[in-house]
Each structure stands twice: as C-alpha cells, then as structure tokens.
Amino acid sequence: EVQLVESGGGLVQPGGSLRLSCAASGFTLSSYEINWIRQAPGKGLQWISYISGDDSMEYFADSVKGRFTISRDKAKNSLYLQMSNLSAEDTAVYYCARDAAAAGWFDPWGQGTLVTVSS
C-alpha cells in the first residue's frame, strides 16, 4: 500500500525550531515530487513547500521562505521539513503529500502531524 506517515509534531515555544518527518512506504520517495501543506486549526489548506524528485528544485511559500528547509534521507525513504523561528501563525497540522504525476495534484497525503507554537 502506498502510504505517507508524518511525525515530529509537538509543542514548541515561539522562536523555536522543530523537524518534521515524512516516511514513505509502498513506493520510493526519491522518485517523486513531494509537497508540504498545512492547515491551521479550523482553517483551510495552505501549500507551503515543494521538492523535486531529484532534489534539484525546492520552492517555499513566502510565509515560510527563509525559515523552513527540506532534506531527504534516501536510505530511510524519508523527507524532512526543518522549521525555525516559529511563531503562533505556524500552528497547524502539517501534511506531506506526493505529487501523483508530476503535475501538481496530491495523492496520497499523510495523516498529518500537529505543530503548536505557544509559550
């Protein structure tokens, strides 16, 4: 079964950092473009980042640019979202999602991991 599982969420203080993981099963993560999308409590979906399959291209939404980075561990079939200088506005459920056909639609999605930024 093709599946993505996020982990690493939790409570972090404003200005702090956190690293989220996205682990794949049923397919080779490095063969696909992967996106991160977040959803603040009770709000809609917001795309925040993209990484190409060969890692040659990375893009971020303006709201996180300069604070978030992406990396891969091919041996673990995993992707990481490193988040720094966090603020309350970053509080959200974070999803990783596979770009199903390198065409910008997302399938599957992970179950999400909650990041709460609060003192």
Next chain:
Amino acid sequence: DIQMTQSPSSLSSSVGDTVTITCRASQNIARYLNWYQQKPGQAPRLLVYAASSLQSGVPSRFSGSGSGSDFTLTISGLQPEDFATYYCQQSFSTPPDYSFGQGTKLEI
C-alpha cells in the same frame, strides 16, 4: 499569486440531492484544477484532477468540469458519506506556488 475562490462557503443538502460547488481562479489556469474532499480529523483525499479526471476509486457520482478560470464539482445523488468539506486547488503555477480555495462545507 493566483487566488482561488469557492462558492458557496457552506451548503446544506439532503441525501439523494445533486449539488454543485464552484471554484473561480483569479486568472486563466487552463485545466490545472484539482478537487479534494476532507472529513473531520482526516487528511484530504483527491477526487478530481485536471478539472475533470476522476481519481481511481472515487465514485462516479462525483464529476468535475470547467476550464480557464471557472470550474465546478458536481455530486449527483448525495450519499451520507459525502458530507464533508471540499477544496479546489490550482496546479498551474510554475514554479510551484499552489493555492487552494477556502473550502466548501457540505452539511446535512
């Protein structure tokens, strides 16, 4: 930036009804429009991609149409499991700067 606007924001219907949700882009996005369904506490699920292509495993009562800047998602013969929130998403932007509509909550 491409802005996506859905209407209505919420909708009340009954089992067996046919409903239509509209999504408008702030510019021409050809057919780079996708639809997702999200139930409470769950991740979104892809329903329709490229404006009108039904994702594998999605019931045929779901259909998408449109091109340019105006798109619709139609659900024909609502089932109890269809009551959820629906989002449109544009995949036209290059480099990627994908954006979603604000969502349409479909309630009983």
